[in-house]
Amino acid sequence: MIKVKDLCKSFGDLDVLKGVNAEFEKGKTNLIIGQSGSGKTVFLKCLLGLIKPNSGVIEYNGKAYKSFSKEEKREISTQMGMVFQGGALFDSMTVGENVVFPLKMLTKMSRKDREKRVDEVLDRVNLGDIHDKLPSEISGGMQKRVSIARAIVNRPNFLFCDEPNSGLDPRTASVIDNLIQEITHEYDITTVINTHDMNSVFEIGENIIYLENGIKAWEGNKDNIYKTDNKKLTDFVYASNLFQKVRITQRRGL
Template sequence: MIRTKDIFKSFDEKEVLKGITTEFYQGKTNLIIGRSGAGKTVLLKLLVGLLQPTSGEVWYGDTNFFNLNKKEVRAIRMQVGMLFQASALFDSMTVEENIRFPLDMFTNMTYKEKRKQVDSCLERVSLSGVNDSFPSEISGGMQKRVGIARAIVLNPRYLFCDEPNSGLDPKTSIVIDELILDITKEKNITTVINTHDMNSVMEIGENIILLYQGEIAWRGHRGEVLESDNETLQDFIFASPFLQRLRESALGK
């Protein structure tokens, strides 16, 4: 589990996060949603230590992340997998080299051991046999799955996903959502997903927080979304006429 306690973050005089206190549960898909500028990306960066809070705490289990020394921070980061919005694969590296990169950085495994781990991760994301391909030679959806394979290659306890469905078609987005959900359950990972994808919210949103102007405006799970009378959530979720009709149908109106 990851907990935040009274997180504030300002850039110059602009306050972006205003007292965020919440929990991200182990074995669940925890979603951070909200409009552009709500503070989603800043919160995600704070959780992984890419930014320092102006004040407040981030706890990994019983460990206050921002009280750790460099060696202790490195130990935590070895337990973290990260899926970036644009996959962030190295164009000059093969698929295998991309996935192997964290193993090269953080372990003393032999090449044979690394190759076995890479093959296992590729099999898990249904991409066996593409080891020698370059990112430019595979589709966007395949690149995203390679990104997931790299994110789980160290068998992380925590998985962070920044807009995992960005740039993907609806069918491929569903595949990525299901893959992230399955891996979360199989490995009992604390998974945190920054997204604005409504399919993700309704299909895999087990623990959801809605940010609005730097504050938590609503929290719940996917089963509560359509029935909620929270105005900020309604404005965000039911922006399109189609979704508004869907909600009215669900409520029997």
């Protein structure tokens, strides 16, 4: 679990996060949504330890990050997996080399054990037969699945995803959503997803944080988001005709 208490972050005179409180539960897909400029990217980077907040507390499994020793900070970083917006695969490396990279960097596993683990995670994302292919030789959806395999190869306790469906068609995006949710449940990890994809919200939003101008303006799940009276949230979620139709259908019980 990750617990955030009164988190604030400013850049000069610009207040980006203004006292955000949130809990991201273990074994659930936790989503951060909000318009561009709402603070969700900065929030995610704070959770990852890439940006130091001005004030507030971030707790990982009950212990505040700012109280960690150097060794504990190094250890918590090894417990984090990251799926980047563009996949961020190394173009010059094969799929297998990309996936094994964190194990080489962060563990002392033998070569045999590393290879076994890579086989396991590639099989889990249904890509067991492309070890020797380069990223340029596979589709965008397959690249995202390789990125997920790399993120979980080190058996993380925390999985962070930054716009994991960016650039994907709706069907492939749904596959990625479901895969992330399945892995979250199977491995019982704390997954935090930064997304603007409302299909993801309605499909896998087990816990949703809505940020508005650096403030947590709403929290709930994919079921009760339909019933909210928060006008800014409903305007954001139902901005397209598709979601207006979804809302009407939901209200009518069709």
